[in-house]
Amino acid sequence: MSVADCAEGTVTSARCLFAVRDYDLAATLSSGQAFRWNRQGDTWCGIIGRRMVVLRQRPEGIEAITARPQSDWSWLTHYLQTGVDLAEVLATFPDDPPMRVAVESCRGLRLLRQDPWECLACFILSSTKQITQIRQIVAELCRRFGEPVAGVTAAQAFGPSEPRVLPEEGGFSFPPPERLARATEAELRACKAGFRAPYLLAAARRVASGECDLAGLGGRCLAESRFELERLPGVGPKIANCVLLFAYGFPMAFPVDVWILRALRQLYFPRRRPNPGRLRAFAEDHFGPHSGYAQQYLFHYMRTHHPKSK
DNA sequence: GCCCAGGTGAAGC
DNA sequence: GCTTCACATGGG
Numbered sequence: 001m002s003v004a005d006c007a008e009g010t011v012t013s014a015r016c017l018f019a020v021r022d023y024d025l026a027a028t029l030s031s032g033q034a035f036r037w038n039r040q041g042d043t044w045c046g047i048i049g050r051r052m053v054v055l056r057q058r059p060e061g062i063e064a065i066t067a068r069p070q071s072d073w074s075w076l077t078h079y080l081q082t083g084v085d086l087a088e089v090l091a092t093f094p095d096d097p098p099m100r101v102a103v104e105s106c107r108g109l110r111l112l113r114q115d116p117w118e119c120l121a122c123f124i125l126s127s128t129k130q131i132t133q134i135r136q137i138v139a140e141l142c143r144r145f146g147e148p149v150a151g152v153t154a155a156q157a158f159g160p161s162e163p164r165v166l167p168e169e170g171g172f173s174f175p176p177p178e179r180l181a182r183a184t185e186a187e188l189r190a191c192k193a194g195f196r197a198p199y200l201l202a203a204a205r206r207v208a209s210g211e212c213d214l215a216g217l218g219g220r221c222l223a224e225s226r227f228e229l230e231r232l233p234g235v236g237p238k239i240a241n242c243v244l245l246f247a248y249g250f251p252m253a254f255p256v257d258v259w260i261l262r263a264l265r266q267l268y269f270p271r272r273r274p275n276p277g278r279l280r281a282f283a284e285d286h287f288g289p290h291s292g293y294a295q296q297y298l299f300h301y302m303r304t305h306h307p308k309s310k
Numbered sequence: 311g312c313c314c315a316g317g318t319g320a321a322g323c
Numbered sequence: 324g325c326t327t328c329a330c331a332t333g334g335g
Contacts, residue, residue: 032316127317133333134316194331199318236318257316277325299316308314308335 012071014156019061022086024108026057031300033112033246035122035135036142038168043157045167047142047149047174048079049115054152054167065157067150081113092288098267099287099294102301109300111293112246116214117207118174119247120229123239124200125193133192138174140191145179146172180204199234206232222250245292253292254283263298266306 029037029044037046044055053076054065064076077083086108093099125141126134151170158164180188181204188197206212212232217225225248229240237256244253256276264279274282287294 123316126315128315128330129317129332130315130334132315136333189331192332195318195329196331234318238317242316255316258314259316275325303316 012069014066014069016064016070016073016076017058017061018064018073018077018080018082020082021061022108023062023080023082023110024057024106025055025062027106027109027300028080028112029055031106031109031296032131032303033296034114034119035131035138036174040167043167045152047171049075050147050149050173051075052149052152052168052171054157065152067152067156078113081110084110086110089290089293092290093294093297094286094288098263099297101267102294102297105301105305106297109297111249111296113249114247115174116217116243116247117177120203120207120214120232120235120239120243121174121177121180121200123242124203124232124234125196126242127196127234127239137192141180141188141193142172142174144187144191145175145183149173177204177207181208196234199232202233203235218248222252225250226253241292245295251290251292254287254295255292256280256283257299259299259302260295262306263302267298 025044026039029046030039034046037044039045042056046053046055052067056063056065062080062082064073090103090107093103121141122134122138125137129137149171151168154162154164154167157167180200183201183204185197185201188200191197193200203212207214212228217228220228222244225244226237226240229235229243230237235243239255241253241255244250245255256279260283261276261279264283265274268282269279283291283295
């Protein structure tokens, strides 16, 4: 099995190896971009669209296993952004001590390219929640409103000779806006969404009705896309920037949350005490044309090396 | 019990 | 304009 077999679709298989260097799967999938990946030993199990996939870091790259054979793996390479030249991105980062430390701590961390609706909905649910809690809310939302998705069996994932437990029994797709638009606020609160429930419901209705055209945003410029997203209730600058970065791939979208504020203060202004506005202005022009990428390195570095809580 | 969490919107200066 | 507060819920 080679990457050429996968990429060109000459072989239809449920297993594929993507020959990619400089890709830290664990850092990427656990860095708070996406909330639906589960680790079991050395495997990562998740659902992309309507497919379950099991991923494993290999010396030669990333191995992927699906429940059913695939003739075209572009849905996965696009999600994982395996075609990105990481060295080129890292070369644009400012050459200062904090950035060097952050990159050294998790080199190979990548930005994913997620579905806009799923990304938007997840981050609407993220405000003043810890990542573990966001994961719980999203899991419950999918269980209640998503469609069943076939699981990858242990034999598929590990081979028939290895008597190991399943990576996952099966799962649920992320509910589309049309489905959540038909839900009630009480049903969403039952998923522990709390005060975010009405925001999610309103956003689902605006997207489902076409009033908010998520598919059309990709073709617009950063400022216009940001403006449209921030018209949604419960979506301010931070959540908009997350969606712009993680779903639309705008490289200079720079989400500023409590972790990034802490990173900027501790790493760049340890003596002074600049207010958040000053810190945002600093970030605006300090981190270069891939500032969003730099942001993700700072975020993950702070969470893994200066944790207040996990 | 207490503080905090990948924030936002509304109300008060 | 900027600051303060409420908003649910649970982890540490």
